[in-house]
Amino acid sequence: xxxxxxxxxxKFKSRLIVGTGKYKSFSExxxxxxxxxxxxxxxxVRRVNIVDKKKPLLMDYIDPxxxxxxxxxxxxxxxxxxxxxxxxxxxxxxxxxxxxEVLGDKKNLFPDMIETLRSTEILTKEGFEVxxxxxxxxxxxxxxxxxxxVAIMPLAAPIGSGLGIQNYTNIKIIRNQxxxxxxxxxxxxxxxxxxxxxxxxxxGVLINTAIAKAKKPFEMAEAMKxxxxxxxxxxxxxxxxxxxxxxxxxxxxxxx
Amino acid sequence: MKKTKKIKIILNGKSRSLQxxxxxxxxxxxxxLSTDKVAIELNKEIINxxxxxxLYLKNKDKIEIVHFIGGG
Numbered sequence: 001x002x003x004x005x006x007x008x009x010x011k012f013k014s015r016l017i018v019g020t021g022k023y024k025s026f027s028e029x030x031x032x033x034x035x036x037x038x039x040x041x042x043x044x045v046r047r048v049n050i051v052d053k054k055k056p057l058l059m060d061y062i063d064p065x066x067x068x069x070x071x072x073x074x075x076x077x078x079x080x081x082x083x084x085x086x087x088x089x090x091x092x093x094x095x096x097x098x099x100x101e102v103l104g105d106k107k108n109l110f111p112d113m114i115e116t117l118r119s120t121e122i123l124t125k126e127g128f129e130v131x132x133x134x135x136x137x138x139x140x141x142x143x144x145x146x147x148x149x150v151a152i153m154p155l156a157a158p159i160g161s162g163l164g165i166q167n168y169t170n171i172k173i174i175r176n177q178x179x180x181x182x183x184x185x186x187x188x189x190x191x192x193x194x195x196x197x198x199x200x201x202x203x204g205v206l207i208n209t210a211i212a213k214a215k216k217p218f219e220m221a222e223a224m225k226x227x228x229x230x231x232x233x234x235x236x237x238x239x240x241x242x243x244x245x246x247x248x249x250x251x252x253x254x255x256x
Numbered sequence: 257m258k259k260t261k262k263i264k265i266i267l268n269g270k271s272r273s274l275q276x277x278x279x280x281x282x283x284x285x286x287x288x289l290s291t292d293k294v295a296i297e298l299n300k301e302i303i304n305x306x307x308x309x310x311l312y313l314k315n316k317d318k319i320e321i322v323h324f325i326g327g328g
Contacts, residue, residue, distance in 0.1 A: 019328030029326055044327025045295075047268040047320065053288045058324050074327045084297075088322050091295035091302050159328065208328035 003236065005204055007181055008097060008129040008150040010068075012039045015198070016228045017070065017183065019208025023217070026061035032211055033062065035221035042072040042099055042206065045085045045092075064093065070131070072099040077106075079115040083122060090128070098123070099153070099185075101133040109159040109186075113140045117147055124148030133185050136170040138177060145178050152180050153206065156197065157187025160209040164193035168200060175201040191220075191227035198231025199239075263315040280308040280319070287321070294323045 005012040018038040023029035033041055041062060049055045062069075071089030073082040079102060086098045100119055104112025111133055117140070123130045124147060131151035132144050141152045154174055157163035164187065165171060175182045181203035188194055194205045207224055214220035263274050267283075274283075280298065284291055296303050297320040303311065313319070 020326035021328040023326060026326070042328055043324040045322050046325045048287070048289060048294060048323045050268055050270070050287055050321070057293060058326055059293050069324065071324070072327055087302055088295040088297065089324075091305070092322075092324065093292065 003232065005181070007131065010097065012068075014039045014225070014228075015204040015232055016194070016225055017042065017204060017206040018211060018221070018224075019072075019206065020058065020062065021074070021208055022212035026056050026058055028217065029212070030061045032217045032221040033067065035218045035225070036207075036211065037225040038067070040068040040070050042070045042074075042208070044072055044074050045089050068097070069093075069095060070097060070099050071095050073101045075103070076101065077103050077112070079119040079122075082115075082119050086123060086128060087126075096127060097129045097131070097150070099131045099133065111135055111155070113137070117143055120144055120147040120149050131183070136167045136174065138170060138173045141174045142177060145180055149180065151183055151203075152178060153183045153185035155186040156184050156193065159186040161187055162189030162210055163187050164189050165196055165200070168196075171197070171200050171202065188224075191223040194224050194227040195231035195234070198228055199235050201235055204228075263313065265313050265316070266318045268320055274313060278313050280311045280313065283313065283319070284308065284321070289321065289323075294321050296321050 005015045014037045016036055016038045017040045018033055018036050019042045020029050071086060073085045076082040076085055082100055082102045089095050102112050102115040102119055103109050113135055116132060120130050120132055129150045131153055132149045133153045134140055134144060136154040144152060154171060156165040183204040183206055184197040184202050185206040188207045188210045197205050205228055211217050211221045211224060265272055280296060291305050299318050
C-alpha cells in the first residue's frame with residue numbers, strides 16, 4: 001500500500017524532514033540524513049565566507065538533486081528579513097518550496113504570528129509555496145491556510161527544547177480542521193515524541209536538534225525514521241478503543 | 257569616473273578596494289565561488305545571475321553574496 005506524503009503536489013515516501021544545523025561537520029550531517037531516510041532537509045541562507053575560500057560547502061556534501069532543499073528563514077525576526085532571505089534562496093537555484101519562520105521571542109523562539117501571516121500572504125502572491133512554522137493556535141493555523149500556506153507546521157514545544165508535544169488537543173484540532181499537511185516542527189526530544197505526533201494524525205515531523213545533538217546522531221536518526229513510520233502505520237491502522245476493564249486474549253472455550 | 261580610478265565597495269559588510277574595472281562575474285570568480293551555488297544582492301536588490309558579466313561595480317556599491325548553510 002502506498003501512503004505518500006504530499007506537499008504542494010510533490011510526493012515523498014519519507015514523512016521525516018530533518019534540519020542540517022548543529023552538526024559537528026557536513027559529513028556527519030550527510031550521514032545522519034542517510035540514516036534518517038529523509039528526502040527533505042531544511043537549509044539556511046547566510047553570507048559566503050570571503051576570507052576562507054576553502055571552507056567546505058553544504059551543497060558539496062548534500063546533493064540538492066537527490067535531496068530536496070527546503071530553504072528556511074531561521075533567525076529572522078521581521079517579515080522584511082524573512083522575505084529577503086527567501087527571495088535570495090529562490091535566486092540560488094529556483095527553490096519555490098520554502099519554510100517560513102518569523103520569530104518574535106528571543107528566549108523561547110516562539111513565532112511572531114502577525115508577521116508570519118503577513119509574510120505568508122506576500123510570498124504566496126510572489127509564487128512561493130510556503131510551509132509555515134507557527135504556534136499551536138488553531139485559529140492562527142486557519143488564518144495561515146486562508147493566506148495560501150501549503151503546509152501548517154505547529155511547534156510541539158520551543159525550538160531545540162526537546163520537551164515533546166505539549167498540547168495534544170490543539171495539535172489534534174489543527175489536524176482535523178485543515179486539508180493541508182500538518183507537520184510538527186520543533187520540540188521533539190526522542191523517538192516516542194515523533195511517534196506520538198504521527199499517531200495524533202500529523203502528516204510529518206521536522207527534527208533537527210534531537211538528532212544532531214544526540215550522543216549518537218546516526219542511531220538517533222534511524223530511531224526517528226522508525227518512530228515516524230511506526231506512528232504513521234499505527235494512526236492509519238485504526239487503534240482499538242480504550243476500555244476500563246480487561247478482556248482476555250485467549251478464548252475460554254475448551255478450557256481444561 | 258575614470259576607468260583606472262580605484263574604487264571601494266562593501267562586500268558582505270566589509271570594505272574592499274578594487275584595482276580595476278570589475279564586473280560582478282569577475283568578483284565571483286576571484287572569490288573562487290560558483291555562480292550556481294550563490295545568490296547576489298547589489299544595493300539591496302537581487303540580481304539576475306544571467307546579467308552579471310556585464311554588470312560593473314561602482315564606487316560605494318554594497319554587494320551581498322549568500323549561499324546555503326546548515327540550518328534547522
